[in-house]
Amino acid sequence: MRTTTRRLGVALAACAALVAACSSPTNSGGANSSAPPKGEPLSALGDGEGQLNLVAWPGYAEDGSNDPKVDWVQPFEQQTGCKVNVKIGNTSDEMVQLMRTGQFDGVSASGDATLRLIYAGDVAPVNTKLVPNYDTISSFLKDQPWNSVAGQMFGIPHGWGANLLMYNTDVVKNAPDSWGAVFPGATEVKGKVTAYDSPIYIADAALYLSKTKPELGIKNPYALTSEQLDAAAELLKAQHGNIGEYWSDYTKAVQAFESGTSVIGTSWQVIANMLTADNKVKIATVLPKEGSTGWSDTWMVSSKAAHPNCMYKWMDYITSPQVNAQVAEYFGEAPAQTKACEFTSDKNFCATFHATDEDYAKRISYWTTPQKQCVDGSGDNCTAYSEWVDKWQQIKG
Amino acid sequence: MTVPGRSSHRSRSRISLAFLLVPPLAWLVIAYLGSLAVLLVSAFWSTDAFTGAVVRTYTSDNVTRVLTEAVFRTATLRTIGVALAVTAICIVLAVPLALYMAKVASPRVRLALVVAVTTPLWASYLVKAYAWRMLLSPQGPLTWAAGHTPGYGLIATVLTLAYLWLPYMVIPVFAAFERVPNTLIDASSDLGAPDLTTMRTVMAPLVFPGIAAGSIFTFSLSMGDYIAVTIVGGKTQMLGNIIYGQLVTANNQPLAAALSLIPLAAIVGYLLAMRRTGALENV
Numbered sequence: 001m002r003t004t005t006r007r008l009g010v011a012l013a014a015c016a017a018l019v020a021a022c023s024s025p026t027n028s029g030g031a032n033s034s035a036p037p038k039g040e041p042l043s044a045l046g047d048g049e050g051q052l053n054l055v056a057w058p059g060y061a062e063d064g065s066n067d068p069k070v071d072w073v074q075p076f077e078q079q080t081g082c083k084v085n086v087k088i089g090n091t092s093d094e095m096v097q098l099m100r101t102g103q104f105d106g107v108s109a110s111g112d113a114t115l116r117l118i119y120a121g122d123v124a125p126v127n128t129k130l131v132p133n134y135d136t137i138s139s140f141l142k143d144q145p146w147n148s149v150a151g152q153m154f155g156i157p158h159g160w161g162a163n164l165l166m167y168n169t170d171v172v173k174n175a176p177d178s179w180g181a182v183f184p185g186a187t188e189v190k191g192k193v194t195a196y197d198s199p200i201y202i203a204d205a206a207l208y209l210s211k212t213k214p215e216l217g218i219k220n221p222y223a224l225t226s227e228q229l230d231a232a233a234e235l236l237k238a239q240h241g242n243i244g245e246y247w248s249d250y251t252k253a254v255q256a257f258e259s260g261t262s263v264i265g266t267s268w269q270v271i272a273n274m275l276t277a278d279n280k281v282k283i284a285t286v287l288p289k290e291g292s293t294g295w296s297d298t299w300m301v302s303s304k305a306a307h308p309n310c311m312y313k314w315m316d317y318i319t320s321p322q323v324n325a326q327v328a329e330y331f332g333e334a335p336a337q338t339k340a341c342e343f344t345s346d347k348n349f350c351a352t353f354h355a356t357d358e359d360y361a362k363r364i365s366y367w368t369t370p371q372k373q374c375v376d377g378s379g380d381n382c383t384a385y386s387e388w389v390d391k392w393q394q395i396k397g
Numbered sequence: 398m399t400v401p402g403r404s405s406h407r408s409r410s411r412i413s414l415a416f417l418l419v420p421p422l423a424w425l426v427i428a429y430l431g432s433l434a435v436l437l438v439s440a441f442w443s444t445d446a447f448t449g450a451v452v453r454t455y456t457s458d459n460v461t462r463v464l465t466e467a468v469f470r471t472a473t474l475r476t477i478g479v480a481l482a483v484t485a486i487c488i489v490l491a492v493p494l495a496l497y498m499a500k501v502a503s504p505r506v507r508l509a510l511v512v513a514v515t516t517p518l519w520a521s522y523l524v525k526a527y528a529w530r531m532l533l534s535p536q537g538p539l540t541w542a543a544g545h546t547p548g549y550g551l552i553a554t555v556l557t558l559a560y561l562w563l564p565y566m567v568i569p570v571f572a573a574f575e576r577v578p579n580t581l582i583d584a585s586s587d588l589g590a591p592d593l594t595t596m597r598t599v600m601a602p603l604v605f606p607g608i609a610a611g612s613i614f615t616f617s618l619s620m621g622d623y624i625a626v627t628i629v630g631g632k633t634q635m636l637g638n639i640i641y642g643q644l645v646t647a648n649n650q651p652l653a654a655a656l657s658l659i660p661l662a663a664i665v666g667y668l669l670a671m672r673r674t675g676a677l678e679n680v
Contacts, residue, residue: 093648245632261534389646393468396632397468397471397472
């Protein structure tokens with residue numbers, strides 16, 4: 001009996017030692033949001049390191065494997081000798097998680113990921129002097145709250161755009177012009193509605209409510225009080241009954257539309273492009289009258305980048321007029337580079353996407369991480385992203 | 398007083414025994430129990446609301462939330478329901494198949510069946526799950542052949558998981574049937590028992606531990622699955638998806654750890670229940 005107790009004691013002590021060893025305080029990443037951890041930007045550009053590991057949105061780093069004509073990664077590899085490895089991120093949350101591993105050199109981060117990355121110390125400040133193409137980037141994308149802190153840029157703007165309402169024209173005969181088609185109108189195509197599987201989609205419901213239920217007083221879909229969040233969640237719970245499946249993997253969205261599982265829902269232009277290229281179903285996209293949520297993406301450098309020079313070369317390359325035009329046209333977004341408008345194959349492209357129209361850009365509600373401190377500066381009674389995640393899980397039931 | 402020679406002999410054999418046992422035991426304690434311990438401990442930490450970084454101060458909030466919130470309860474019940482349904486389907490399919498393989502089929506057919514049952518294990522999990530997604534799609538082969546498809550949802554999830562885990566049920570049940578001596582069956586029928594009675598009173602008790610062993614695989618594998626459900630489950634979410642969501646989407650590692658205690662408890666409970674049947678001696 002005594003030996004058993006002693007053995008148990010030894011085993012417990014060993015476990016405790018192990019736990020202590022594994023949990024030694026490595027807790028450097030920002031405990032509060034007052035100031036990001038100090039990091040020094042690169043001061044001078046050296047030679048490429050021969051490798052570059054990126055986390056990117058689908059369609060941002062194409063190497064011709066999806067469409068042989070769509071390839072700007074291979075020319076970059078030839079010019080710089082930096083072999084590019086791309087890891088596709090399907091949601092901002094996934095990207096934050098991937099960047100946290102420290103195994104990647106850079107990321108195309110949307111506004112709902114950027115600040116989380118900056119304050120956790122996962123990305124480094126960027127020396128914009130080392131990126132010549134930065135000069136001609138649209139001024140309204142520079143020094144913005146989602147990509148800079150106290151006048152220090154943390155990345156190079158890439159492009160911006162709006163989430164679109166996409167529908168199968170054979171099934172949805174009356175062309176919708178409102179997000180109402182996926183909220184109250186969803187009953188008409190019950191079981192065939194799709195939505196983006198991320199808590200940030202709650203903002204889409206909030207945006208719709210801000211126009212249709214002004215009494216709720218929603219000004220900014222990312223700055224929601226508890227009551228406003230509940231109202232949006234209510235709307236999404238009603239929508240849940242009509243959802244066939246949610247998507248976060250864009251290839252699954254393509255496949256769901258092609259198989260007829262989904263016929264209407266929120267989408268990206270790049271998904272519409274792939275469906276059009278496959279030509280199995282007829283689809284159309286529209287920017288609804290309520291406006292839309294959208295993204296403004298920034299290329300950021302990891303604070304633990306193993307290949308920082310290649311990353312700087314990439315940031316300059318991807319924002320160069322010709323390449324930025326190519327990416328923007330393929331992905332279906334407004335290029336950040338003003339000179340890109342001269343190189344688009346469709347000469348009206350920049351006009352269609354209002355690329356240099358500052359007022360229009362302001363009408364899109366860019367993905368932002370919801371915080372307790374309201375992101376529109378209206379107070380400190382807003383709901384934080386963690387509450388959004390819990391709500392999202394409750395919506396899905 | 399002990400004889401010195403004997404004592405040194407004893408300690409030498411002890412040293413060699415320790416030498417043999419230390420590597421596997423170290424592996425078990427450090428890699429396996431260690432990671433469980435870390436999981437258990439991190440369930441009592443919290444996260445920084447903004448950056449999601451883990452804050453190492455003690456709190457029981459996560460466990461309280463796991464036990465009280467309705468969404469976790471529904472998902473738990475749903476997941477256990479799916480795991481039980483998958484297990485039941487696997488038993489219904491595996492028992493007659495295993496009986497045929499072990500007692501009726503000629504050696505050549507038996508070999509062919511064993512190969513047929515195990516070959517799907519060589520194919521990638523994702524390929525098999527996506528094959529079911531194709532099969533069940535609204536314009537897929539099932540609609541074409543039967544005029545109806547259950548569509549993506551809970552039923553599709555149960556079907557897909559039952560397909561995926563069937564080999565893990567067939568093999569132990571087959572082994573159990575093979576271990577039943579033919580002489581017992583002959584004796585039973587010589588004594589005038591009809592076939593069904595032989596099965597019920599002679600075979601069933603002998604084979605039951607095999608079924609229980611197989612059910613441990615099907616139950617625990619289904620409890621933990623979160624990939625098949627995202628492929629064929631439509632908008633259904635299982636416990637695994639919620640844990641994944643809290644870990645990857647919300648970046649709330651402590652809550653995810655607290656949630657992982659549920660399947661852990663369910664599987665330990667199931668194992669304890671199975672131990673009483675003596676099944677664990679056959680795993």
